Amino acid sequence: MFSLETLQQTLSALGSTVWITLMLTLGAGIVSLIAGSISVSAQLGGGWVGLFASRAYVSVMRGTPLLVQLLVLSYGLPLLGIRVPPILAAILAIGLNSGAYTTEILRGGVLAIAPGQIEAAKMVGLSRFAIWRRVVLPQAMANSLPMLVAEFSIILKSTPLASIISVTEMTYAGVLIQARSFSSLDVFLPIAAAYVAIFYAFTMLAVWLDRQLAPMRG
Amino acid sequence: MVHLKKSKVAFLSALVVSLGITSQASADALDTVLANKKLVVAIDPTFAPFEFTDASGKIVGYDPEIIEKVAEKLGVEVEYSVMAFSGIIPGLIAGAFDVTPTLNVTAERAQKIDYVMPTAASMNAVMIVSGNGVASSSIDDLSGKTCAVKQTTQPEQMMMAMNDELVKAGKAPVELIGFETIEQTVAALVDGRAACVVDDKSVLVQAVAARTDAKLEVVGDIGGTQWIGWGVNKANPKLTEALSAAVKELVADGTVSQLQTKYFGYTVELPTADFIPAQ
Structure with missing residues (x-):
């Protein structure tokens, strides 16, 4: 049932939706890193209030399905009078969900830093904030890089969920073609290849980053 | 931190609001x-x-x-x-x-x-090969006959429920043979392994139009609408x-x-x- 026509339609749909998938993935990745950094900072240096808030955030995000979070965020916010474009709602929902896992990944990275370094930083007179921002967090990220790459791949593979709030990304574009052509392989093989290509490109970036960060690793 | 708490509050209130109103x-x-x-x-x-x-x-x-x-x-x-x-x-x-x-x-x-x-x-219907001995789509006329259906579909479940009724009334059930696709059920009908096909009516109408070589006929509706x-x-x-x-x-x-x-x-x-x- 392989048809050149279906393949052409798929490639053209990929051309227009690969940007949506990239935007969702990079956007959610950035939200995840920011949310994870803030949350791990609160957990390890924010007193009991910070600890509680961070734990609550991680529990809520890890304890509910991403699908539910997506629906709550995109249909709950308008009820509060906040209107956001669907793609932004999807980026926020996927990013905040992933941020909970990033919190735990970064926590591992922070705990791996030798305590002597922090003592040394105190000795040279750095403030608590400066120690956190210049000594602890960068090394935590460097330590956690392999886990963060894995988390990024999960973000990439979560993006098709955005189709339930009217964001047509690569997978749903394929579903639309499949529904009229009744063929699957010539639609979803190119789409699978596009996901692999995105992930591979990101892995290459991570390898490069890993080399840059190597001297920082504690 | 303040930003995070704000967004969490917004998130939780959104949850509450969306559940309540x-x-x-x-x-x-x-x-x-x-x-x-x-x-x-x-x-x-x-x-x-x-x-x-x-x-x-x-x-x-x-x-x-x-x-x-x-x-x-x-x-x-x-x-x-x-x-x-x-x-x-x-x-x-x-x-x-x-x-x-x-x-x-x-x-x-x-x-x-x-x-x-x-x-x-949406309604289900019965398709036969003209003159193969199935008089109508009424369940009594199908009793004891072999019908082809697609596996795990709503028409199959409907026929199973109807079979329970037939057995309760002391009649022979319809023997169901399950297939993956509509093409396979039509093939079973055409080569005589099945006396009828039960599926969604619009699907059957398309099959009749597609297989002009086989004297297919939608003999009537079955089950509710x-x-x-x-x-x-x-x-x-x-x-x-x-x-x-x-x-x-x-x-x-x-x-x-x-x-x-x-x-x-x-x-x-x-x-x-x-x-x-x-x-």
Whole structure:
């Protein structure tokens, strides 16, 4: 049932939706890193209030399905009078969900830093904030890089969920073609290849980053 | 940190609000639709012939064609919001769009949303090879015969339920043989392994048209009818009423039956009231 026509339609749909998938993935990745950094900072240096808030955030995000979070965020916010474009709602929902896992990944990275370094930083007179921002967090990220790459791949593979709030990304574009052509392989093989290509490109970036960060690793 | 807590508060209150309140107490969406000259239609165009996309990606099908004619009557434009089906009813309840087509009319859904008068029906039918000894689609005529069905589908489940009734009445059940695809059931019918095929009527009509070599015939309907209609948020009774009135006009002038012939290959009488099933 392989048809050149279906393949052409798929490639053209990929051309227009690969940007949506990239935007969702990079956007959610950035939200995840920011949310994870803030949350791990609160957990390890924010007193009991910070600890509680961070734990609550991680529990809520890890304890509910991403699908539910997506629906709550995109249909709950308008009820509060906040209107956001669907793609932004999807980026926020996927990013905040992933941020909970990033919190735990970064926590591992922070705990791996030798305590002597922090003592040394105190000795040279750095403030608590400066120690956190210049000594602890960068090394935590460097330590956690392999886990963060894995988390990024999960973000990439979560993006098709955005189709339930009217964001047509690569997978749903394929579903639309499949529904009229009744063929699957010539639609979803190119789409699978596009996901692999995105992930591979990101892995290459991570390898490069890993080399840059190597001297920082504690 | 402050930022995070704020967003968490917003998130949690959104959760509470979305659980507690189904829609805002505001004006009927009909006013907004007429004022903006725009009817926002949520659609998952993956269900041919009801709603699908053509090669250029344009949304086409039976219900989109009716919706566009209805919008024309109201003097508004149709704006499609394309999304996967699982997001459609939650979005409708949250008021994210005005109407969504092609929903099965069920008592359970009718508690959450309102229905415009149905535009179509889904029903099962019996297909035979002409003169092969099956007199009609009544279950008594099928008793003891072999019928081909697609595995794990609604028609198969319906036939199993009917078999229970036959056995209770002391009659021979219909022997069901299951296949993966409609082509395989048709092949079983044509080479005599099965005396009939039970499936959705529009599917069977297409098979009859496709296999002109085999003297296939849809001998009649079987089981009940399930209506298919458009859903509207319960907060907008005026919008539901206006859409129903426009559909009714299109039924009266013959447009709807013309479209039924075009997309399904058969026509069906549509009810204007009391179409919500009791259960």
